[in-house]
Amino acid sequence: MSLSCDLSILEELTSNAKQIQDDLLDKILKANANTEYLHRFLEGSSDKELFKKNVPVVSYEDVKPYIDRVANGEPSDIISGEPITTFNRSSGTSSGNQKIYPANNIYFENMLFGYALSSLLVSKHVDGYKQGKVMIFRFTNRISITPCGLPIAPALTSLIKSKYYSSMANNSTSPYEITLCPDAKQSIYCQLLCGLVQRDEVVSVGATFPSVLLQIIHFLENYWKELYSNIRSGQVSDWITDHSCRDSVSTILGEPNAELADLIENECSGQKSWQGIITRLWPKTKCIETIITGTMSQHIPALDYYSNKLPLVSKVYASSEACFGINVNPLSKPQQVSYTFLPNMSYFEFIEVYDDGGTTGEIADLVNVKLGCYYEPLVTNFSGLHRCRVGDVLQVTGSYNNTPQFRFVRRNNTVLSVYLEPTTEDDILKALARATVVLESSDLILTGFTCYGDISIVPGHYVFYLELKAKVNNGTNDLRLDNKVLVEYCCVMEESLSSLYRKLRIKNGPIGPLEVRIVQQGTFDSLMEFFVSRGSSITQYKTPICINSAEALKILEDKVLARFFSDKSPPL
Structure with a gap:
């Protein structure tokens, strides 16, 4: 072909x-x-x-x-x-x-063909896409070797390290060497730095999945002072020790740029909210490229918030x-x-x-x-x-x-069940979408979510872990959690689940009241780090809609700030 x-x-x-x-x-x-x-x-x-x-x-x-x-x-x-x-x-x-x-x-020729054709379609529909650069965050894992001597790696790692990748990367803000860096933290930092220096050329921002893109925005919240300091001085931070990263980002960084550093400092520190931070830092951005179908749809409100509702392109x-x-x-x-x-x-x-x-x-x-x-x-x-x-x-x-x-x-599988009820991803996402309206009434946005079925007590019940963020900065990182709002959130979730779930959730029935556990900000960063440490690819990482790992559950449990339960049986 x-x-x-x-x-x-x-x-x-x-x-x-x-x-x-x-x-x-x-x-x-x-x-x-x-x-x-x-x-x-x-x-x-x-x-x-x-x-x-x-x-x-x-x-x-x-x-x-x-x-x-x-x-x-x-x-x-x-x-x-x-x-x-x-x-x-x-x-x-x-x-x-x-x-x-x-x-x-x-396989790799097919993948390249699909990506090339889809990029042509984006060029057709998005004015100026071809003339600008894309800030698409891509990462690679270390490649293992099977007993037969063949490489084994996530598909995108294999594609990026193959001879086919160069045509995909020719309009990227990040040099190839940064994408190859095996240290995710150094790679994120350097990709952000390159993107900020070339901010006026960026027409598209993205990552394979929105869960990764949101983690990168959280990373930016933690590191923007150091990033603008590097731009002000024209020097890369000492902790960037990967030589290929350091050399390639230094070339793009160039001379000290106090004007750009001041602009970044003003946008990141001079506002009460991070709403629209993507369009504020990258003003010519036309779209967000990320997969927002299926379970990824849970991240649409957060992406809309950070991008001022730019088109989301799957x-x-x-x-x-x-x-x-x-x-x-x-x-x-x-x-x-x-x-x-x-x-x-x-x-x-x-x-x-x-x-x-x-x-x-x-x-x-x-x-x-x-x-x-x-x-x-x-x-x-x-x-x-x-x-x-x-x-x-x-x-x-x-x-x-x-x-x-x-x-x-x-x-095509049941992801949650504590009795006889088969609850699917689709059931959960529909319930989540309805309940999100309750959060918005309190100016909260959902930045991370997962769940599990707790059968350690009788009756068993559903547990949802939520990471929330206030839309307006109150000067601290403390969340103001309203008991009435979060209890109502639990009730709306239950009302939105299947008819069989609602029948079994009657008073003294075999399913107990749904529970929401609010976790600290940064918890889902830690969850991603856990899965990546176990061999998952950061590029392909999707927050699991349902947690089965005891170790992963412990990460969540250690970060719980508050617990809320539905206070009534859902209507049949």
């Missing part, structure tokens, strides 16, 4: 989706039919109908033994006719367990398994974001999903999904995944030419 692209390619791909998907499956089967895995079902045939009849739908756990064998030194052709060149490690923050997925150059839907699609309407409202699948990325099939999480068992091709219905995608690719469930639930919202568009709804 050519790595260069223009928007005419999008028209061609989406107009001929069926033929492209059929041809792609044919290529994948011819390349992989004689692998140990597929030979069990196809006996060397590359017939597409035989594939659909004989090859089972599988989960990651079903193919993990084959992946592990390759990682431990057996030949790639156990699962893939194309040589495996690396393993992508998932973040583990969604499922609680890190997974490794085989990948090869085709460009790409991708994972460790595949690049799926792009947002052809990048300026659409967060609630209306849909992704147009790219039929040349992988072979896609879909299992219809009911509201209760059950499935029909029937499988539809990409072009045969039905408008309004919910599906879980299956991936068949050149890296050894065949009809592998992704674990996401998508809704068909429309089409672009002859290619369907999908809204990301949730992960």
